[in-house]
Every structure is written in C-alpha cells, then in structure tokens.
Amino acid sequence: MSDFPKILLDNVGVENSHTLQVYRSRGGYKSAEKTLKTMKPEEVVGVVKDSGLRGRGGAGFPTGVKWGFVPQNSGKPVYLLVNADESEPGTFKDRDILDHDPHKMIEGIIIASYAVNCHDAFIYIRGEYGWIVKRVQKAVDEAYEAGLLGKDILGTGFDLEVIVHQGAGAYICGEETGLINSLEGKKGQPRIKPPFPAVVGFLDSPTVVNNVETIASLPWILEHGADAYRGIGTEKSPGTKLFSLSGPVKRPGVYELPLGTPLRELIFGEEYGQGMLPGIELKACIPGGSSVPVLTAEETMAAKLDYESLAEMGTMLGSGGCIVIGDDASMPEVLKVLLQFYHHESCGQCTPCREGTGWLDTILERMLAGKGRPGDLDLIERVCQNMAGLTICVLSDAAVMPTRSFIAKFRDEFAALLPKDEEPEEFVPIARSAEDRS
Amino acid sequence: MKQDTELPKDPEQGKVESPAEEPSAEPSFAFSPEREAKFQEIVRRYPTSFSAIMPTLWLCQAEWGWLKPGIPEWVAERLEVPVRRVYELISFYTMFYTENPGKYNLQVCRNISCHLMGAQNIIDHIKKKLGIEVGQTSADGMWRLEEVECLGACGYGPVMQVGDRYYEHLTIEKVDALIEEWSKSE
Numbered sequence A: 001m002s003d004f005p006k007i008l009l010d011n012v013g014v015e016n017s018h019t020l021q022v023y024r025s026r027g028g029y030k031s032a033e034k035t036l037k038t039m040k041p042e043e044v045v046g047v048v049k050d051s052g053l054r055g056r057g058g059a060g061f062p063t064g065v066k067w068g069f070v071p072q073n074s075g076k077p078v079y080l081l082v083n084a085d086e087s088e089p090g091t092f093k094d095r096d097i098l099d100h101d102p103h104k105m106i107e108g109i110i111i112a113s114y115a116v117n118c119h120d121a122f123i124y125i126r127g128e129y130g131w132i133v134k135r136v137q138k139a140v141d142e143a144y145e146a147g148l149l150g151k152d153i154l155g156t157g158f159d160l161e162v163i164v165h166q167g168a169g170a171y172i173c174g175e176e177t178g179l180i181n182s183l184e185g186k187k188g189q190p191r192i193k194p195p196f197p198a199v200v201g202f203l204d205s206p207t208v209v210n211n212v213e214t215i216a217s218l219p220w221i222l223e224h225g226a227d228a229y230r231g232i233g234t235e236k237s238p239g240t241k242l243f244s245l246s247g248p249v250k251r252p253g254v255y256e257l258p259l260g261t262p263l264r265e266l267i268f269g270e271e272y273g274q275g276m277l278p279g280i281e282l283k284a285c286i287p288g289g290s291s292v293p294v295l296t297a298e299e300t301m302a303a304k305l306d307y308e309s310l311a312e313m314g315t316m317l318g319s320g321g322c323i324v325i326g327d328d329a330s331m332p333e334v335l336k337v338l339l340q341f342y343h344h345e346s347c348g349q350c351t352p353c354r355e356g357t358g359w360l361d362t363i364l365e366r367m368l369a370g371k372g373r374p375g376d377l378d379l380i381e382r383v384c385q386n387m388a389g390l391t392i393c394v395l396s397d398a399a400v401m402p403t404r405s406f407i408a409k410f411r412d413e414f415a416a417l418l419p420k421d422e423e424p425e426e427f428v429p430i431a432r433s434a435e436d437r438s
Numbered sequence B: 001m002k003q004d005t006e007l008p009k010d011p012e013q014g015k016v017e018s019p020a021e022e023p024s025a026e027p028s029f030a031f032s033p034e035r036e037a038k039f040q041e042i043v044r045r046y047p048t049s050f051s052a053i054m055p056t057l058w059l060c061q062a063e064w065g066w067l068k069p070g071i072p073e074w075v076a077e078r079l080e081v082p083v084r085r086v087y088e089l090i091s092f093y094t095m096f097y098t099e100n101p102g103k104y105n106l107q108v109c110r111n112i113s114c115h116l117m118g119a120q121n122i123i124d125h126i127k128k129k130l131g132i133e134v135g136q137t138s139a140d141g142m143w144r145l146e147e148v149e150c151l152g153a154c155g156y157g158p159v160m161q162v163g164d165r166y167y168e169h170l171t172i173e174k175v176d177a178l179i180e181e182w183s184k185s186e
C-alpha cells in the first residue's frame, strides 16, 4: 500500500511544516498560482467535478457538483465556510492539517474561492482547538503579508479575505447549517433544507461549506489534474483519505490511505495500526466516526474503506474515524457513552431528537443499573422508529444508527441486562421518574 | 448543548470588593490596548455585529479569564446588540463561563475512544484525589473537574484539556505528577 502519492500528509513530519517558508520550499502555492493565472473559474469547477473528489466531512457529496449549485450573478456575495469544527467522536484528522500544514488548507481556500467567485471566506475551528486557532491565524497572517491573501492576489486581480473564527463548544455547529447560524451570531441550531446553503446560506447568500480535508485535497488535484486523482482509489471513490485510528491498537493515529484499502490493513498493517494491544482481541469496529453502524470483527476483516463497499455492508465511511473496540469492552456500556453524547448535543429543536435521545440514554442507563424491564429492547426499537428520518438534521439518525446496529449485532450482551423470565411483550409506558434514572 | 441554568446566579460574584465605600456603580470594563485593537479589527472585519459577538466574548475571556457579571451587558453595549443576544450565545455554548471555572479546570474527555482506553479510571482517580465531584470546584477555587465530550484527540487518549492545552495518553501516574506540579505553582 505504499505506492501512492501522499496528497494530504506529505508535509507532516517535516520540520516547521506549518510555516510559509517551508511550505513554499516544498512547492506550495504553485498550484494556486497556476490556477488563478491560467484557468477560468468554471474550468476549475470542471476539474474538481472530473476528479470525483467527494466531501470528507461525512456525507461524501461530490465537491464539484456542490460548487455547481452556487448561482452566479445572484447579486449577493458568495461565501466559503471551511468546516474545521471536527467534533465527530473518533475523528481527529483535520487537526493534523490545521496544526502541521495550515498553508495547504489556505492554498485550497484560494482555489475553491476562485472557483465559486467568493471573496470572503471563514475558517470555523472548534473552540477546544485553542492553540490551533493561533497557529492557523499565524499562517493566515503570513499569507496576507506574502500577498497570497487580501487584495490583488499574486497580481491576478483576485481579492480574498479570510477570517479565522473560533467556535465555543457545541457538536451541532459541525452540521453545515448549524455552523452558518453560529457564524451569524446565533445558537448553532440547524436549518431546514431546502433551501440548501449553496443557494441560501450565510446571511442569506450563496454559501459553500466544505470540510478542511476536502479543501486541502484541492492543491494536488489542480496541480496534477483530474485523471491523476482518479488513478488513485476506486472508480467511484477516487483519491486518498485520512483515517483517524483509535481504540486499543498498538499504533493509533492519523493515516492517509487510498480509498478502497482493506480496513484490516489500517488496523493490522505494519505501517499503520500494527494490530491490537497485547491480550486484547478485536471485537468490533466503527469505521466512520461514532454516528455510523458498527461492524463485527468478522465484518471488519472483510471491509474495504470506500464509500460504496461500506454502504454495501450497511455502514458508512463518514468522517473516516475508525474506532476499534476490543473484547475487554462491554457493548452496552460503549453504547451508553454514545447515547449520553447525542442526548447532550441534541440542539433541542425537534421533539423526536430531543426526547428520543433522552429516552434512549435513560433506558440504557436503567438497564445498566440492573433495572432493565422485559421488552426494553423493543421499546428502544420503537423509540428509534420515531426518531429516524423525521428531523431537521441527521443528528437524530446519528443516534439511531449505532443504537440499532449495536443491539442487532451484540444482542446477547444487551439481553443479559434484562430480567431472565422474559414476559410476553407488552408496551408499558414508563414515567420519567427519579427511579428510572437511578 | 449546555443546559439552560448557567446564567449568573449571584450578581455580586466576581465584583471587586471596594473597602467601605458607597456601593460602586455599574462595573466598568476596558480591554488592554492590544485587545482593544483586536476588538476594533473584529468590528471592522465581521459582516454583522451579531457575528462579532462570539469573537468578542473570546476576547473578554482572554482578558478576564471568565465572563464576570456585567461583561455581557458591556459587550452588548459595545457591539450595539440586544443583551439577550449575548446571553443566548453564552447559554448555548459550553465554553463561555459565567462562573469562575477555577484556576485549574481539568476537563477530561469521557467519549468513546477515551472510554475504551480507560477514561473512567482517570476521572474516578481525580475525584478521589481532589475530593471533588464532576462539575464541582474545590473550596479554595484551585481545581475544577469536568467531563467533556470528544476533544478531537481520540487516538491519544485518555485526554484532558486544561486551559489552552491538551494532556494526552493520561495514566494515573501522569495525572498525579501534573497535579503535584500545579499544586506547587501556587
């Protein structure tokens, strides 16, 4: 797996890779310069479309197609918002780019902005990444000084302002319309779509929201062309992607791999995870950040890391946050940790999500406290039915997917928490009392 | 999302005691010259004054450590926005503090990857060692313990954030050493 060009992490590990000087000495900003000087914006959109690049923030939507939705001549400014909120549990990949190669992202911002005719871009960084906010701000300042941002970039007449914005702790601001509301100085509550941000977004203007990794892929694509990019990965999932590997493996970390790489290579490969910690066996793996369905050990060994293969297995590539679960972990406890998270992070606008995440959390808590009731697993399923696909954003679904898959694939562990003498199923409405939560 | 209960409870809290003078007027605030310049830049560059509330609140926390009583009103005045818009953000986002978070606010990640690597042991150990529960500040205002959601350092867990820094690959020994070091810093 070592014969592919590194597109995203090629500078990581190089001393002072975060500085403009080092980035330029390694060929940085040549791609943006070539793009601005020799291409028309619609040609840039065309190359990105042809490259097949898909959004790396979770949904995998084709980037060039998204850009194509931006109306030109709407009479309003176009905004680019770079999503550096990185808060999907199990995901810590954008941090590597922001921390060690911020200029790659800035170069990508120039290219993307030029393509969609944007002159005002924002980088929305999660609040906890305080030191990264400073580092990115410094890189942006350097770029301004070097004439790579601001007015008349590189003498091409193209203007671009970039503002680094610090979030303040709320998972939901990673959802693109939540992010837009947050940036407008509101609570980060998602908006109903349509209209999509590309048409009505930040300050009611056309807005492109792209993930850091998506943006950081652009300099390479514009430098080497769509065909070269398509030469990596699979037909429908071209290119390389960052995978965040966590859990009880020998070498957790962030790795760049061509899409389509076997998941077992990431976990067990010598150059990557190097396998499980001593004494621990692989039990399960969540391949795409906490919101996607879990895979059993057997499925994990058979899975491939691309959008289509994982969809065929009933799960998703998501953010590429690969969470390895060992046989020392209790699946109900792990699910409880996740449900508490979704309950806490639900923004509260939609009743199915606000109440449903609360109920799932409460029921599982009760089961783990030894107070499970016969029929609780069916009750959980009924709650899930009322949550999936019924809400403004997909946070609600993001709580349902792990819940359903954990219980379906590790049912014995959940059933063991219930009273032995299983009574005939009957729906017993339960009151929310202190007893339930104890 | 933060629960809706974190608006200032005690209006006196954080006010500087002025010895036996007549009750002082509204607290008045001023940024250091450097931060004032930064504030001016924010106002100039952000497209609306509402957008500028969050960065201004960050600037206040950098200046005063937390959002002391009176600061939200002062921010509203300076940005010419209704004060409820400032409180709306303070109550929604978890990182704006209307209570002094303590000198060392230990924010330990409780989420999935850290959980798998033993975060609960770390949290239990800190509770015992400092004699505080999650969400509590020690009587001397020195320590606070919080459980937080994923910090984006999942491969390096268990992880905690203290101030602007992450402490990764935590073990009980490491936590002990850090607490010892910080105790001495007093």
Ligand SMILES: Cc1cc2nc3c(=O)[nH]c(=O)nc-3n(C[C@H](O)[C@H](O)[C@H](O)COP(=O)(O)O)c2cc1C
Pocket: A054, A055, A056, A057, A058, A059, A060, A061, A063, A083, A084, A085, A086, A087, A088, A171, A172, A173, A174, A175, A176, A177, A209, A210, A211, A212, A214, A215, A393, A394, A395, A398
């Ligand atoms: C609850 C929720 C949280 C999300 N969090 C993030 C995030 O932290 N970072 C991110 O890039 N995208 C996140 N997304 C996806 C964004 O909504 C959006 O699809 C993405 O930023 C688009 O960029 P891309 O097309 O480049 O992937 C989240 C989505 C949802 C529903």
Ligand code: SF4
Pocket: A172, A189, A190, A345, A346, A347, A348, A349, A350, A351, A353, A354, A391, A392, A393, A394, A395, A396
């Ligand atoms: S689904 Fe949940 S998080 Fe999303 S908008 Fe509705 S309440 Fe908010």
Ligand code: FES
Pocket: A089, A090, A091, B109, B110, B111, B112, B113, B114, B115, B149, B150, B151, B152, B153, B154, B155, B157, B159
């Ligand atoms: S789960 Fe602890 S940092 Fe992500």
